[in-house]
Amino acid sequence: MHRHHRARRGQRCGQHTDHSGQKWITNGFWSHYATMAVRTGGPGAGGLSLVVVPLKGHPGVTMRRLKVQGQVSAGTTYIELDDVEVPVENLIGKEGMxxxxxxxxxxxxxxxxxxxxxxxxxxxxxxxxxxxxxxxxxxxxxxxxxxxxxxxxxxxxxxxxxxxxxxxxxxxxxxxxxxxxxxxxxxxxxxxxxxxxxxxxxxxxxxxxxxxxxxxxxxxxxxxxxxxxxxxxxxxxxxxxxxxxxxxxxxxxxxxxxxxxxxxxxxxxxxxx
Structure with missing residues (x-):
């Protein structure tokens, strides 16, 4: 994990939440997990929460490495999430924080x-x-x-x-x-x-x-x-x-x-x- 990714609204479905969205980020190509900011509440900063999202080999996750000007070893990657299921216990801290x-x-x-x-x-x-x-x-x-x-x-x-x-x-x-x-x-x-x-x-x-x-x-x-x-x-x-x-x-x-x-x-x- 390198930094925060922002996905679109997460939908609560029983013991997991579904997330969709796109983001490009450094070190994504090497990462098995990412810390993402997802919208679990209403508009504004108070509606965002942090969750740990599984990446490599996880259903609904697509990753494509990008060529960039510098930092060639950073593994900058374009990540797409398509209704990715994330366990509710992967929430970091408190919801909305x-x-x-x-x-x-x-x-x-x-x-x-x-x-x-x-x-x-x-x-x-x-x-x-x-x-x-x-x-x-x-x-x-x-x-x-x-x-x-x-x-x-x-x-x-x-x-x-x-x-x-x-x-x-x-x-x-x-x-x-x-x-x-x-x-x-x-x-x-x-x-x-x-x-x-x-x-x-x-x-x-x-x-x-x-x-x-x-x-x-x-x-x-x-x-x-x-x-x-x-x-x-x-x-x-x-x-x-x-x-x-x-x-x-x-x-x-x-x-x-x-x-x-x-x-x-x-x-x-x-x-x-």
Whole structure:
């Protein structure tokens, strides 16, 4: 299982529920089971529940692997459910709490993506840095060219800032109580994940440009730059697309600000110091 799939309404039939719907998802091709959000109630978030749905060889389940730009080992798969019977005991937690469970998990998923992307950015920039030290053009190394050093610096500075931010962020997450961290860090998690994708994009492009023609090939010295350039949108889209997360981060911070300032207000008629 990798992440949540959403199916259409589930119909209760004795000791099982019937589910129909479609979804494409990473790691689906390798999975024997999937955690799916299904509609067991009325409209809105309160009508969604999480269930464990059997996949491989289960009646009514069809899976087809998809070819994608990056993450070629992820087994991205298109899954179709046609009146798939799922035992009622496969319900996760309480009925109607599916959306809350999903949103709670998002913080950890987005943080994992942010850490992965930041490391990928460092690999791309490090490879370009090393290449520029040994590649010669016009009688001197690329690193001797001011424009090359400038380009490396423009990517290196935000990369170091992103990494330092993540270390501080992880420290806060491990020290704060779970309920407090979910509220205080939710918007910041979205921002950290979105910014990691932006930093990776800049570093991957920088590596491609500095490797030159070598960066356009899938073999040889520029292989790592070419490969990482194809991984960029595998970071910027999953776990919440970049624009969605940037918007979410501000909306969450506004909500937290309003709640904090309201809690600080004195009741009418109270004395002031």
């Amino acid at each position: 599916g959306m809350k469970y999903i949103m709670t998990n998002f913080n950890h998923e987005r943080l994992t993506i942010a850490v992965t992307a930041t490391r990928q950015a460092r690999v791309a920039l490090s490879a370009a840095f090393e290449y520029c030290l040994k590649r010669e053009a016009f009688g001197k190394s690329l690193m001797d060219q001011p424009v090359v050093r400038h380009r490396l610096a423009k990517c290196g500075a935000p990369l170091e800032a992103q990494w330092a931010w993540l270390e501080t962020f992880v420290y806060s997450m491990t020290k704060m109580p779970r309920d407090e961290a979910d509220v205080a860090l939710g918007g910041l998690t979205a921002a950290a994940k979105a910014n990691a994708g932006i930093v990776l994009n800049e570093c991957a492009q920088c590596a491609m440009l500095l490797f030159g023609g070598n960066g356009y090939t899938r073999t040889g010295q520029g292989e790592i730059a070419e490969r990482l350039s194809r991984e960029v949108f595998g970071v910027r889209v999953p776990g919440g697309s970049e624009d969605v997360l940037l918007d979410l981060s501000i909306r969450q911070l506004v909500k937290n600000y309003q709640n904090k300032t309201k809690a600080m207000e004195r009741p009418r008629g109270s004395s002031r110091l």
